[in-house]
Amino acid sequence: MTDENLGIRPDGGLTARIRRHYGDLTRLERALADVILDRPGEVAAYSATELAALAGVSKMTVSRLVRRLGYAGFEEARLASRGAAESGSPLYLLGKSAPGGGAGTHAGNEPPGPEAHFRSSIDAIAATARLCGPERIAAVAAALAGARRVWVCGQRNSAFLAGYARWQFIQFRGEVHTLTAAGETWGEALADVGRDDLLFVVAIRRRSPAVVRLLKTAEARVLPLALLTDSHTPLEILEPPMTLHCHTRSLTALDNHTAAVAVIHALTAELIRLSGPAGRDRIRLIEALHEDLGEV
Structure with a gap:
């Protein structure tokens, strides 16, 4: 399966496209782009309506932005985000974090402690066996x-x-x-x-x-x-x-x-x-x- 099959197009991933076009975006499109750049790995979990509400813009702004970025529609942009996460990109696996937090550290949540990481390693070895x-x-x-x-x-x-x-x-x-x-x-x-x-x-x-x-x-x-x-x-x-x-x-x-x-x-x-x-x-x-x- 190629990157294109995963929704990652050869001319750059979702965040790369946003950065390339950022200077040309309208004020509302920038507000939406900032939300995506802050949590690129979470885009696949939202609908266009939910993402628009999160950025305080209209659903039409979402449609305009993804088309400006070269995607046929929001679903294609969602696939690009999901494909980058599936490929193991740390940026796309890193959630919206509180200061000092890491992946899995969302605002209001405690990060997993060392014991959880040790258990995760044990589970990984068992699954691999x-x-x-x-x-x-x-x-x-x-x-x-x-x-x-x-x-x-x-x-x-x-x-x-x-x-x-x-x-x-x-x-x-x-x-x-x-x-x-x-x-x-x-x-x-x-x-x-x-x-x-x-x-x-x-x-x-x-x-x-x-x-x-x-x-x-x-x-x-x-x-x-x-x-x-x-x-x-x-x-x-x-x-x-x-x-x-x-x-x-x-x-x-x-x-x-x-x-x-x-x-x-x-x-x-x-x-x-x-x-x-x-x-x-x-x-x-x-x-x-x-x-x-x-x-x-």
């Missing part, structure tokens, strides 16, 4: 153990998770590489990836278009591929057979990646088992080298 299942974890771990080389990659927050996965995997098997180093292109790196390797891609929302192109290219070249992604946003392509979904929704405007780390840990635990004596020999060597080098 149901989505993945032991058979899927075992299949991906077997691919990790059997590949000649493993290449990990990810962008934005997924880059951290890919790096964490590599650090876990290299304890018990060799030839685990980051697909690209700083300044390198994916094309240069993919030239070295063969069909007896495994490409381990972390693509948690919000994904960059480059990640989707990478997945399409890997599929076209028939490269073995394992994917760790979220369970909330469509991937725009047919998911590879070895796909692991994790629950990332949270009580804040930023996604919770606790479950993604738990999936990586589960894969590593299975990899330890599959690596057998060779894996144990490797960790012994690593620990001996740590001592020789005085590193830890």
Whole structure:
């Protein structure tokens, strides 16, 4: 599914359009635009009449503004707002907050406390366990153990998770590489990836278009591929057979990646088992080298 399918048009999202046209708006249109800019993620929850009442303008002003912004009507603008929230945009997930508040902190409401966030993390891990299942974890771990080389990659927050996965995997098997180093292109790196390797891609929302192109290219070249992604946003392509979904929704405007780390840990635990004596020999060597080098 593309951004356009989600209601996010290529010429910019709802807030971007408002800012681009703000100087040309009438006084009443600006009053309405200010309300939307103050709470962009809530637009999808209102009707045109409700939004007009909130801004103190007429429903006709709502119609004029959305048309000026390039939408066919209010419903299309609502879809743009909803699509941005579904893609994981923190701006659209951030509610109308009281001073010092965060997402879920609306005027007159208390923000969720630490205990609620811990419970949310536990719930996310439980939901992810149901989505993945032991058979899927075992299949991906077997691919990790059997590949000649493993290449990990990810962008934005997924880059951290890919790096964490590599650090876990290299304890018990060799030839685990980051697909690209700083300044390198994916094309240069993919030239070295063969069909007896495994490409381990972390693509948690919000994904960059480059990640989707990478997945399409890997599929076209028939490269073995394992994917760790979220369970909330469509991937725009047919998911590879070895796909692991994790629950990332949270009580804040930023996604919770606790479950993604738990999936990586589960894969590593299975990899330890599959690596057998060779894996144990490797960790012994690593620990001996740590001592020789005085590193830890």
